[in-house]
Amino acid sequence: MKKICLxxxxxxxxxxxxxxxxxxxxEKARSSQSASGAANVQTPIRRCATPTLPKEHxxxxxxxxxxxxxxxxxxxxxxxxxxxxxxxxxxxxxNGRLGNVSRKMIRxxxxxxxxxxxxxxxxxxxxxxxxxxxxxxxxxxxDPYYEDxxxxxxxxxxxxxxxxxxxxxxxxxxxxxxxxxxxxxxxVNDGVVIHHATLPGGSLPPLxxxxxxxxxxxxWLGLYHTFEGGCAAVxxxxxxxxxxxxxxxxxxxxxxxxxxxxxxxxxNYMNYVEDACMTQFSKxxxxxxxxxxxxxxxxx
Ligand SMILES: [Zn+2]
Numbered sequence: 503m504k505k506i507c508l509x510x511x512x513x514x515x516x517x518x519x520x521x522x523x524x525x526x527x528x529e530k531a532r533s534s535q536s537a538s539g540a541a542n543v544q545t546p547i548r549r550c551a552t553p554t555l556p557k558e559h560x561x562x563x564x565x566x567x568x569x570x571x572x573x574x575x576x577x578x579x580x581x582x583x584x585x586x587x588x589x590x591x592x593x594x595x596x597n598g599r600l601g602n603v604s605r606k607m608i609r610x611x612x613x614x615x616x617x618x619x620x621x622x623x624x625x626x627x628x629x630x631x632x633x634x635x636x637x638x639x640x641x642x643x644x645d646p647y648y649e650d651x652x653x654x655x656x657x658x659x660x661x662x663x664x665x666x667x668x669x670x671x672x673x674x675x676x677x678x679x680x681x682x683x684x685x686x687x688x689x690v691n692d693g694v695v696i697h698h699a700t701l702p703g704g705s706l707p708p709l710x711x712x713x714x715x716x717x718x719x720x721x722w723l724g725l726y727h728t729f730e731g732g733c734a735a736v737x738x739x740x741x742x743x744x745x746x747x748x749x750x751x752x753x754x755x756x757x758x759x760x761x762x763x764x765x766x767x768x769x770n771y772m773n774y775v776e777d778a779c780m781t782q783f784s785k786x787x788x789x790x791x792x793x794x795x796x797x798x799x800x801x802x
Contacts, residue, residue: 547674547751547774548676548709548714548717548749548751548774548775548776549674549675549676549774550675550676550677550678550717550718550721550727550774551644551671551675551677551678552677552678552679552680552681552718552721553678554726554730555681555683555726559683560726560739563683563739564739566797567724567739567790567793567794567797570793570796570797571789571793574796584623585623585624585625586623586624586625586792586795586800587625587627588624588625588626588627588662588663588664589626589627589629589630589659589662589663589664590612590615590626590627590628590629590630590663590664590665590666591629591630591631591657591658591659591663591664591665591666592608592628592630592631592632592666592668593632593634593652593656593665593666593667593668594608594631594632594633594634594668594698595634595635595636595639595640595643595652595667595668595669595698596633596634596635596636596640596698597635597636597637597640597641597670598635598637600640600670601640601668601669601670601698602633603668603698603701603704605631606703607701607702607703607704608628608631608701609628610701610702610703610712611701611702611712611715612626612627612628613702613712614702614711614712614713614715614716615712615715615716615719618713618716618771618780618783619716619719619783621783621788622783622788622791622792623792624723624791624795626664629663630658632656634652634655634656636652638651639651639652639669640669640670641669641670641672643667643669643670643671643695644671644672644675644695649691649695650690650691652667652669653665653667653690653691653693654690657690657692657693660689660802661682661685661689661692661798661799661802662799662800662801662802664693664694664719664722665692665693665694666693666694666695666696666715667693667694667695667696668695668696668697668698668701669695669697669698670697670698670699671695671697676696676697676700676706676709676714677694677695677696677697677700677714677715677717677718678694678695678718678721679693679694679695679718679719679721679722680692680693680694680721680722681721681722681724682722682723682724682794682795682797682798682799683724683798685798685799685802692722693722694715694718694719694721694722695718696714696715696718697714700712700713700714700715700777701715708776708777708778709776709777710777711777711778712777713771713777713780714777716771716780717771717772717780720771720772720783720787720791723791723794723795723799724790724791724793724794724795724798725738725740725772725783725787725790725791726738726739726740726772727749727772727773727774728743728746728766728767728770728772728773729746729747729748729749729750729767729773729774731745732745732746732747732748732760733745733746733747733759733760733761733762735762738772739790740784740786740787740790741786742784742785742786742787743767743770743772743784743786743787744760744762744763744764744765744766744767745760745762745764746759746760746766746767746773747759747760749773749774750766750767750768750773750774750775751774751775751776752768752775752776752779753768753769753775753776753778753779756768767782767784769781769782770782770783770784770787771783772787
């Protein structure tokens with residue numbers, strides 16, 4: 503465990519302040535949105551604003567997970583008994599009637615999470631639900647200034663509590679999340695933010711079956727996009743998700759976009775396909791979720 507702690511210290515020392523080009527693009531979008539107050543989502547295209555971590559941080563995290571799996575968790579995740587319970591604190595931000603999602607939609611969202619994560623032996627329980635009417639947070643939640651205000655006021659619990667916020671982020675992003683490794687550096691920021699209309703029954707078809715929350719919770723549990731790294735040999739840190747040159751947006755036709763073996767992950771929750779196509783986490787992803795939970799969130 504010493505080695506793991508040493509590596510973890512290094513992550514904290516290096517910090518997560520620097521981000522790669524993908525993240526810079528998102529940050530630019532955030533800045534321009536802050537300045538212009540851009541229009542709301544009009545085209546239902548999945549765009550996730552979760553930043554890509556710097557390569558050197560990903561390497562350290564990968565080594566921590568590898569060591570953990572080698573020395574502390576050798577058993578197959580599929581052979582495990584019992585479930586991990588994750589308590590959800592759900593924060594609805596509304597602007598009058600806008601974004602005032604019903605309790606039924608929230609229950610359906612929790613059910614969608616439970617269906618998606620059942621093979622990972624994870625069960626989500628709604629433990630807290632609050633409604634806040636705040637026009638600035640509702641429309642401005644993608645602006646780091648208002649996001650920070652919102653989370654400082656509403657976030658509760660430690661690293662093991664899943665705080666989900668719904669609001670109306672500006673085009674084109676419909677959700678983002680923090681990674682488990684980032685909790686120590688910035689606990690208040692920890693959580694998942696999603697567009698309210700992506701909840702089951704929301705007004706953003708074909709992205710209204712609840713898969714946006716499932717995707718973002720995937721990041722919160724340590725997963726990267728399946729297309730991360732493109733066709734490079736080292737990509738999303740999971741062995742059984744074939745490399746993809748870019749995000750898939752449809753599951754109608756199977757694609758093989760990289761010379762490396764394997765077809766694109768067009769049914770995977772960590773891709774960009776529409777909700778109805780999202781039906782799978784791979785075995786490798788389920789294992790990474792388990793290790794990330796144990797290392798960075800369980801009991802914290
Ligand atoms: Zn994402």
